[in-house]
Amino acid sequence: MSQTMQNIRNSGGESLNAQLNAIPFPELLEESRGAVLKALPKHMDVDRIMRIALTAFRRSDSLQKCEPLSILAAVVQASQLGLEIGQNGEAFLVPFKKECQLVPGYKGLIKLVLQGRHAIDIYAQEVRQNDRFIQTYGLRREFIHEPLCNNGFLASDEERGLVTGFYAVAALKSGERTYVTMSEGQVNKIRDDSSGFKAAMQFGRSSPWIDDYVPMGLKTVLRSLCNKLPMSSDLSTALALDTAANLGVSQSLTLKQAADGTYEPPNFGEAYEQQSAARNAPQSPEQPRQQGPRPSAAPRSTTRPTASPQAPAAGSGTAAKPTTAPASQAPTPAAPAKAASKQPASGKSLQDLLAEMRIATTETEISDLYLKAKPLCSGREEDDLNYQYDMAIKRMDEKQREFFPS
Numbered sequence: 084m085s086q087t088m089q090n091i092r093n094s095g096g097e098s099l100n101a102q103l104n105a106i107p108f109p110e111l112l113e114e115s116r117g118a119v120l121k122a123l124p125k126h127m128d129v130d131r132i133m134r135i136a137l138t139a140f141r142r143s144d145s146l147q148k149c150e151p152l153s154i155l156a157a158v159v160q161a162s163q164l165g166l167e168i169g170q171n172g173e174a175f176l177v178p179f180k181k182e183c184q185l186v187p188g189y190k191g192l193i194k195l196v197l198q199g200r201h202a203i204d205i206y207a208q209e210v211r212q213n214d215r216f217i218q219t220y221g222l223r224r225e226f227i228h229e230p231l232c233n234n235g236f237l238a239s240d241e242e243r244g245l246v247t248g249f250y251a252v253a254a255l256k257s258g259e260r261t262y263v264t265m266s267e268g269q270v271n272k273i274r275d276d277s278s279g280f281k282a283a284m285q286f287g288r289s290s291p292w293i294d295d296y297v298p299m300g301l302k303t304v305l306r307s308l309c310n311k312l313p314m315s316s317d318l319s320t321a322l323a324l325d326t327a328a329n330l331g332v333s334q335s336l337t338l339k340q341a342a343d344g345t346y347e348p349p350n351f352g353e354a355y356e357q358q359s360a361a362r363n364a365p366q367s368p369e370q371p372r373q374q375g376p377r378p379s380a381a382p383r384s385t386t387r388p389t390a391s392p393q394a395p396a397a398g399s400g401t402a403a404k405p406t407t408a409p410a411s412q413a414p415t416p417a418a419p420a421k422a423a424s425k426q427p428a429s430g431k432s433l434q435d436l437l438a439e440m441r442i443a444t445t446e447t448e449i450s451d452l453y454l455k456a457k458p459l460c461s462g463r464e465e466d467d468l469n470y471q472y473d474m475a476i477k478r479m480d481e482k483q484r485e486f487f488p489s
């Protein structure tokens with residue numbers, strides 16, 4: 084053990100933490116090699132883990148703003164759990180204010196369940212529109228999932244259609260099988276309560292719920308199943324870390340706890356109460372903005388485009404606005420016969436169009452992206468699109484007010 088780690092174990096005082104946070108993370112990680120090695124299971128290589136941690140750190144500007152000690156604590160805790168950080172989906176380093184949080188992925192939850200040796204198998208799958216899915220209750224509780232196939236082989240996601248739900252199944256050593264099923268709506272309700280997703284929608288940031296919806300849905304249903312299984316201390320720790328991240332509160336993970344394997348999660352009671360209060364609060368109608376005359380724009384209508392934006396008139400110098408109709412009256416496109424026909428002519432996916440909308444800078448550009456994305460939506464996807472459109476317009480209005488105050 085390095086002298087640095089020895090000091091951490093013996094002290095843990097605030098002054099020492101401040102000194103350690105002044106050390107760049109790459110140097111702090113190298114000094115703490117012994118602690119990482121000690122925490123790792125025998126089958127995992129310390130050089131590989133440290134290389135993965137450094138790669139994750141260097142690729143994220145937001146992570147580089149976190150306190151180095153919190154990043155190191157997350158890396159050591161991941162090692163303690165036997166989870167690899169990075170693209171394999173076992174665990175991720177996620178910035179939260181100045182704190183780096185360790186968030187397990189769905190593959191990490193599966194790994195921890197199997198490491199606990201109470202289950203011999205566990206898996207999760209998504210269900211799509213054109214699959215056959217039947218649930219039965221009564222004297223025998225079971226379900227049947229027959230995914231759409233071509234010539235006996237699994238069809239493509241486009242052919243199978245949009246996701247309608249998820250399920251997770253565990254086979255226990257006792258011979259029992261248990262499972263959890265969740266509809267798309269049930270998963271999206273959990274998504275909508277997630278602090279990370281709320282922030283992404285509010286500020287136009289990226290989110291795994293937008294970029295990797297299926298893996299997040301799989302994790303959600305697996306997490307629900309894990310709460311029904313015999314739980315090891317490692318699985319309990321991983322779920323507590325994930326709960327803190329979902330609620331948007333500090334994980335309160337110290338390096339000493341991570342190194343010793345003695346993590347004690349904070350009390351989530353207050354965070355749950357705040358979440359419940361926000362969910363049950365009456366939704367008051369949005370107050371109209373008080374706007375004075377602005378040189379560049381007339382007061383904006385609260386409507387969404389229903390036709391392609393018109394080309395600017397010759398010599399006008401400004402783009403003509405698209406024809407609009409109230410959102411409640413906007414015609415809903417008829418569902419195509421095949422899910423594959425939902426692919427846009429441009430070849431861009433719904434996620435690509437939403438990402439472009441978040442950085443668009445003109446109303447014409449935002450409206451054009453909205454019209455391209457609308458035929459690709461159904462159900463809650465259309466609600467998300469409308470929300471993204473409203474936030475993009477609001478963001479543009481706020482920027483205009485900076486230059487043309489009322």
